[in-house]
Structures are given as C-alpha cells and as structure tokens.
Amino acid sequence: MLTPGQRKVFDFIKDYISREGFAPSLAEIAAGLGTSSRGSMHKQVQALAAAGLIRLLPGRKRGIELVEDGADGDTPPATLPLLGRIAAGQPIQAIPDEQTLNLTEFLLGPNRFALRVQGDSMIEAGILDGDTVIVRRSDTAEDGDIVVALIDNEEATLKRFHRRVGGRIELAPENRSLRPLVLDARRVRIQGVLVSQLRTYD
Amino acid sequence: MLTPGQRKVFDFIKDYISREGFAPSLAEIAAGLGTSSRGSMHKQVQALAAAGLIRLLPGRKRGIELVEDGADGDTPPATLPLLGRIAAGQPIQAIPDEQTLNLTEFLLGPNRFALRVQGDSMIEAGILDGDTVIVRRSDTAEDGDIVVALIDNEEATLKRFHRRVGGRIELAPENRSLRPLVLDARRVRIQGVLVSQLRTYD
DNA sequence: GTTGAATGTTCTCCTTTTGTTCTCTATCCT
DNA sequence: AGGATAGAGAACAAAAGGAGAACATTCAAC
Known part of the structure; x- marks a missing residue:
C-alpha cells in the first residue's frame, strides 16, 4: 500500500505525463505538491520504483517512466x-x-439492448444527446413509461407513453419546444421500455 | 463472524481507500466512526487482520492493505x-x-467509485435526484469538469469546476435556481472527476 | 569540445504524524 | 455476576517526510 505522499507523487506524475508528454523533474513534483524539497521527492520516487509503479533511469533528467501494467495494479x-x-x-x-x-x-437483464440517443427530445427527463439507453424488449408498456416506439413501421422514436381515450396513444417528448404526438394505436408499435440510461464524460 | 464494530471499521477502510488511494490512519478511522480512540481502533484492526480481511504492516503508518478477494479471474x-x-x-x-x-x-476502470446523487443541483446537466455517478479519484480537475469536491473538509458536493482569477475556484451547480459558489482554492479539495452517470427506471 | 544551467543524488537535521501499549470505564447480553 | 465489546485518554517510539546544503551528472547551447 502506498503512503499518502507516494500516492500524491504518483498521481502527480501520471497527470504531468499525460498533460506534458514527458516526465516532471523532482523540483516540479515538489512544487506540484506544495513543498520545495527535491531530496524528499527523490525518496518518494525511489519508493514508487521499489513498488513497481514506475521505472527510473538513474541519473537521467526527468528519468521517470510509467510502468504499463493493467492499471494501478488492480484488476478492474x-x-x-x-x-x-x-x-x-x-x-x-x-x-x-x-x-x-x-x-x-x-x-443487465434478459431481453435488453442498448441504443445511442440522438437529439434533445427527452432532455427534460435527463436524457441528453449522445446518451446511451438500455431498453427491455416488450410490446406493451405502462402509462408513463418511456418507450421505444415504431410509428407506421417506419420511424423509431423515444418518447413517454400515455394512453388516451378512444384507443389513441400519446407519445410525448420531454422538451417544451416539441409537441406530443397523438396517434391511433394501430399506427404505433411498442418495441421496448426504457430501463436505464447512461452517459460517459470522457 | 465480524462484530458490528469490526464491520464498520472494515467498511470504512474500504471506502477510504477507494476514495483517497491510500489507507486511513487509526485516528481517521476513529473519527469516521464518530469516536476518538486510536487504541480502540487498533484493537479492531488487529481483529480484522486475524480474520484475514486485511493485512497489516506492523509499525508502518497507514499500514493497512486489503486482502484481495479470491475468485477474481477475469471480469465477465x-x-x-x-x-x-x-x-x-x-x-x-x-x-x-x-x-x-x-x-x-x-x-469500469481503475480508481473509480460510485456515488448516489441526492438533490437537483445538477439537473440541467442531465443528472437527476437518485442517479448514480461514477467518479475517477483525482485531486485535480480541468476547467469545466464536473467534480466531487470537499469544502472545508466537511461538505461534499457535486458541481461543475471552474478556475477563477486570484486562485479562486467556482463550483457551479447546473440549476438556474441555485447560485455558484466561489471559494478560495484552499477551502476546496477535489476528490474526483465525474466520468459517467447512470440511472435506472425500475 | 566547453560551458553553464538544470537536475539527480546523498546527507543531516527536525517536525509532525501515527502505530502501539496500557489502564480505566461503560455497555450489552446471557 | 461474568464475559465480550468497545471507548477515552495518556505515554512512548518509530515512521514519514520536509528543509536545505553540497556535490555529481546531464544536456543543450555555444
């Protein structure tokens, strides 16, 4: 297990290398951690090398290399x-x-699949352009569910589902600037019900 | 089987390590459980080591390592x-x-942990009350990142991060009805950067 | 090459943090 | 009552790590 100092030094080195493309000097590491002792950093860096997280090129300026191993040593x-x-x-x-x-x-679960969302029609439900949604295959839905529906066997859409009087169905976007669609039930085929949504920020 | 105290200590240690990247001191464990006795924590930690859940490096500061659960194999x-x-x-x-x-x-990835979000402060970024976010542990962030920040070592918050002039930091909610916080950088500790967000509708 | 600034290496000295050990108490449960 | 569990707090020694100096190397500019 790393000490706090070692951990901070290691994190700093990783950040520095990915930002600058080369390794930091000991003085830069020290400054990055708010101290001023190159000697102290030298000790930390030696400890990291002993722990196998980095490789040192002794004597070389900025002679630090990251050891490419799965990650920090832990399997995800x-x-x-x-x-x-x-x-x-x-x-x-x-x-x-x-x-x-x-x-x-x-x-995960049975009968699930994923879709990438394009457009802002569900933005007020917290589903943004580029998000991924996970859908459970189903040809029925409860009132209020968010569904993937096929209209006229042609257009697919992700909307909130409501039953209306007269066998009609409302497919409502969650976006004030768009209008709900109200359609005859025969024109709408439910393909699945939204079960989860995810997004990455990388 | 573990005693209630041992269980709490063990859970605290696991969370601490995934949050900080190094092990807690006995005093920190005590504080985390709302007590103040290092001596008592020492006993608990010894018991956990005897039970094989952790490994101790005697005498070392923060000398606690988690014992890897077997059955790791490959991630399915x-x-x-x-x-x-x-x-x-x-x-x-x-x-x-x-x-x-x-x-x-x-x-998934190294150095990541999850948090359940409470409140609507990031609603305009599509992060709703009850969502789960995945955070990569880091004590630095880029301008514009969404971060988990600790203010005055006391309050945790999920906000968008911006550097301001004069070494000040802005932590901005994504909710028009809330105000951004502008704080001296010394009062803010970044704990991690948001890497993904997920929600289930069950 | 020569040269000089940048940088790694080694040491010594100190401060602070932290593990360890002990003694005393306070609960809780059977 | 008696044992298991655990908290308070004190005292001590070891570990971590910062400061700063002195010296050795590297490396790019000349």
Whole structure:
C-alpha cells in the first residue's frame, strides 16, 4: 500500500505525463505538491520504483517512466465501491447494506439492448444527446413509461407513453419546444421500455 | 463472524481507500466512526487482520492493505447488443463497427467509485435526484469538469469546476435556481472527476 | 569540445504524524 | 455476576517526510 505522499507523487506524475508528454523533474513534483524539497521527492520516487509503479533511469533528467501494467495494479472489478450518497452541503453519507454497485445486475437483464440517443427530445427527463439507453424488449408498456416506439413501421422514436381515450396513444417528448404526438394505436408499435440510461464524460 | 464494530471499521477502510488511494490512519478511522480512540481502533484492526480481511504492516503508518478477494479471474464480459442510434422521426440506424456495448470498459476502470446523487443541483446537466455517478479519484480537475469536491473538509458536493482569477475556484451547480459558489482554492479539495452517470427506471 | 544551467543524488537535521501499549470505564447480553 | 465489546485518554517510539546544503551528472547551447 502506498503512503499518502507516494500516492500524491504518483498521481502527480501520471497527470504531468499525460498533460506534458514527458516526465516532471523532482523540483516540479515538489512544487506540484506544495513543498520545495527535491531530496524528499527523490525518496518518494525511489519508493514508487521499489513498488513497481514506475521505472527510473538513474541519473537521467526527468528519468521517470510509467510502468504499463493493467492499471494501478488492480484488476478492474465487475463491481464498483458505492461510497454513499452525495448531497450538496453535506458530508457523504454511507448507505447501509449497499456498499458495492454491481453493474451487471444493475444494468443487465434478459431481453435488453442498448441504443445511442440522438437529439434533445427527452432532455427534460435527463436524457441528453449522445446518451446511451438500455431498453427491455416488450410490446406493451405502462402509462408513463418511456418507450421505444415504431410509428407506421417506419420511424423509431423515444418518447413517454400515455394512453388516451378512444384507443389513441400519446407519445410525448420531454422538451417544451416539441409537441406530443397523438396517434391511433394501430399506427404505433411498442418495441421496448426504457430501463436505464447512461452517459460517459470522457 | 465480524462484530458490528469490526464491520464498520472494515467498511470504512474500504471506502477510504477507494476514495483517497491510500489507507486511513487509526485516528481517521476513529473519527469516521464518530469516536476518538486510536487504541480502540487498533484493537479492531488487529481483529480484522486475524480474520484475514486485511493485512497489516506492523509499525508502518497507514499500514493497512486489503486482502484481495479470491475468485477474481477475469471480469465477465458484461455486454449488451447495441442496436444503433435512435433519433426522433427516423428508423434506428445501425452504428458501424459498434454492435455491442461493453459495459465493463464503458464504465469500469481503475480508481473509480460510485456515488448516489441526492438533490437537483445538477439537473440541467442531465443528472437527476437518485442517479448514480461514477467518479475517477483525482485531486485535480480541468476547467469545466464536473467534480466531487470537499469544502472545508466537511461538505461534499457535486458541481461543475471552474478556475477563477486570484486562485479562486467556482463550483457551479447546473440549476438556474441555485447560485455558484466561489471559494478560495484552499477551502476546496477535489476528490474526483465525474466520468459517467447512470440511472435506472425500475 | 566547453560551458553553464538544470537536475539527480546523498546527507543531516527536525517536525509532525501515527502505530502501539496500557489502564480505566461503560455497555450489552446471557 | 461474568464475559465480550468497545471507548477515552495518556505515554512512548518509530515512521514519514520536509528543509536545505553540497556535490555529481546531464544536456543543450555555444
């Protein structure tokens, strides 16, 4: 296990290299951590090399290389630690009985598929252009579900589903600047119900 | 089996390590559990080591290592079929060279942890109350990143990060009815950068 | 080449943090 | 009552790591 100092040095080196394309000098590492001792950084860097996280080219200026190994040494798990609940203005509160997030059971399931969303029609439901949605195959839906529907066997659309009187169906976007569609049920074929949504920021 | 105290200590240690990247000191564990006795924590930690859940490096500061759970093997693929792109008013278009969505590489990675979001402060960024976010541990951020920040070592918050003149930092909610915070950089500690967001509708 | 600034290396000295050990108490449960 | 569990707090020693100096090398400019 790394000490706090080693951890900070290692993180700094990784950031620096990805930002600048070459390794930092000891003085730069020190400055990056708010100290001024090159000697101290030398010790830290030696410790990191001993831990196998970096490789040193002794004597060379900026002679630090990252050891390319899976990651930090840990294999990425199928689960992520779920630290708790974050609410503005409060410390992170642990969630009892729920310490890990199992992505598999969280997102996977029978008859599911994914779609990439294009457009802003569901923006007020928090589904943005470029998001990925996971859909459970189903030809029926509950009132209020968000569904993937095929209109006239032609156009596909992601909308909120409502039954209307007279066997009509409303497909409502979540975007004030767009109009809901109200259609005869025969023209609408439900293809699936939205079960989850995800987005990456990389 | 673990005693309640041991359980809490163990959970705290796991969360701390995934959040900070290094092990907590006994005093920090105590504070995390709302007590103040390092001596008592020392006993708990010894018991956890005896139970084989952690490994201790005697005498070392923060000398706690998590024992890797066996059964690691490889992460199961965890993929979903990616049918294509859905845009209102068009048929679903296949995305060339991208027929499956690999959730593992999409969401998992080293140094990541999850948090459940409470509140509407990021609603205009499409992050709603109850969503789960995945955060990459980092103590630095780029301008415009969404970060988990600790203010005065006390309050945690999820906000958009901007550097301001004079070494000040702006933490901006994505909600027109809330005000951005502008704080001295010394009061703000970045804990991680948002890498993804997910939501389920079950 | 020569040269000089940049940079790695080694040491010594110190401060602060932190593990360790002990003693005393306070609960809780059977 | 008696044991298991755990908190408070004090005292001590070791570890981590910063400061700063002195020296050795590297490396790019000349």
